[in-house]
Amino acid sequence: MADRHDTHHDRPTPVQELTGEVDHEDLRALIALADVGTLSGAARQLGVTHATIGRRIAALERTLEAVLFERTDGRYVLTAQGEPICRLAREIEDRMLAIRRAAVGLSSELTGLVRITATEGVAAFLLTPILASLARDLPRVDYVLSAGDTNFSLAHREADIALRFGLPETGHIVGRRTAYIGYHLYATPGYVAETAAVDYGFIAGPTAQIALPGLDGILHKLRDRRVVFRTNSMTSRLNAARAGVGIALLPRFMAEPSDELVRVDIGQPPTVRELWLLTHRDVKDVPRIRAVADAMFDRIAERRHLLD
Numbered sequence: 001m002a003d004r005h006d007t008h009h010d011r012p013t014p015v016q017e018l019t020g021e022v023d024h025e026d027l028r029a030l031i032a033l034a035d036v037g038t039l040s041g042a043a044r045q046l047g048v049t050h051a052t053i054g055r056r057i058a059a060l061e062r063t064l065e066a067v068l069f070e071r072t073d074g075r076y077v078l079t080a081q082g083e084p085i086c087r088l089a090r091e092i093e094d095r096m097l098a099i100r101r102a103a104v105g106l107s108s109e110l111t112g113l114v115r116i117t118a119t120e121g122v123a124a125f126l127l128t129p130i131l132a133s134l135a136r137d138l139p140r141v142d143y144v145l146s147a148g149d150t151n152f153s154l155a156h157r158e159a160d161i162a163l164r165f166g167l168p169e170t171g172h173i174v175g176r177r178t179a180y181i182g183y184h185l186y187a188t189p190g191y192v193a194e195t196a197a198v199d200y201g202f203i204a205g206p207t208a209q210i211a212l213p214g215l216d217g218i219l220h221k222l223r224d225r226r227v228v229f230r231t232n233s234m235t236s237r238l239n240a241a242r243a244g245v246g247i248a249l250l251p252r253f254m255a256e257p258s259d260e261l262v263r264v265d266i267g268q269p270p271t272v273r274e275l276w277l278l279t280h281r282d283v284k285d286v287p288r289i290r291a292v293a294d295a296m297f298d299r300i301a302e303r304r305h306l307l308d
Contacts, residue, residue, distance in 0.1 A: 022063055024096065027089040029056035030068065034086050037075035097156060098282070111140035114292045118163040121234035122275070123147030125254045126307075127163065130299045134292060141288050149232070154280040160289050161296070162278040165214065172281040178300045180308040182252040183215065183271040186261040191244045200264065201228030201246035203237050214273035218249060221268045253307050272308060275300070 032042035032053070039050035046053070061068055068082035078086055118127055123145055131143050146159065154162055154173055167175045187200070195201075202225040228246045231237055238255065241248035247264050248255075249271075255261050277297055283289050300307075 026056045026060040115144045115159045116161045117146040117159040120147045165273045175276040175278040178277045179275045181273045182308045185247045185264040186255045187247045188244045203240045203246045203248035204230045206232045218268045
């Protein structure tokens with residue numbers, strides 16, 4: 001009886017059986033394709049080519065001798081065989097991420113890499129000078145700053161600290177509201193002097209920005225304006241306004257340090273967005289991450305009079 005009992009407990013679990021033969025990167029491809037439904041979308045999510053995703057799914061299907069996806073209306077959908085495999089893959093991925101976060105937490109020194117993500121404008125005009133001062137105060141910490149609207153995952157350790165507009169509703173993310181960011185319409189004094197108010201052309205961002213909390217009211221007000229220039233780059237919108245192309249909706253901290261632009265009033269109340277500093281619960285107390293996050297919070301607080 002004892003032998004049978006020991007054999008029962010030594011038998012590999014389904015997760016162990018799966019991980020014993022399968023490449024972890026194949027499982028990540030499986031999860032990404034299941035989440036987004038297209039090879040190109042999964043490729044963007046993982047930072048590889050769509051051909052790589054296709055090869056990894058094919059390799060996984062050969063290893064498991066199972067058909068994991070079927071094409072439905074141009075999208076990849078998990079089959080009955082694929083669904084339990086994907087659930088196990090997610091379990092494996094969660095365990096791997098937990099191990100990585102636990103390993104980060106073992107460090108007690110103010111040394112190592114801290115990865116920060118923020119929108120383009122916040123990164124270039126607010127964070128860069130702050131990180132320059134932190135590099136002097138914490139000389140043994142190295143920094144990677146990713147700028148843009150891509151939501152680098154704190155849970156997946158793609159970033160350690162994020163500055164974002166709004167607090168996520170899901171995930172083990174903890175956050176502190178660092179500031180209220182004021183937005184106004186800006187143009188050059190010459191453009192305002194030479195252009196009738198009804199003829200102001202709008203320098204616009206991506207159409208998806210119309211639904212952004214805090215900006216939706218003023219963008220709705222501008223919906224009937226002629227869009228004279230559109231770009232997904234906040235810096236390009238700033239430079240277009242400086243060049244006299246039209247009026248642009250910009251955060252105060254970007255537009256007002258110089259005298260090149262003036263505020264433009266179209267009868268819309270002031271627009272304010274909340275800026276949050278976010279970290280994952282599992283790494284928030286890692287000394288180097290906590291030190292950088294606290295210093296960023298304090299230095300942004302010192303600039304609040306320039307933000308709202």
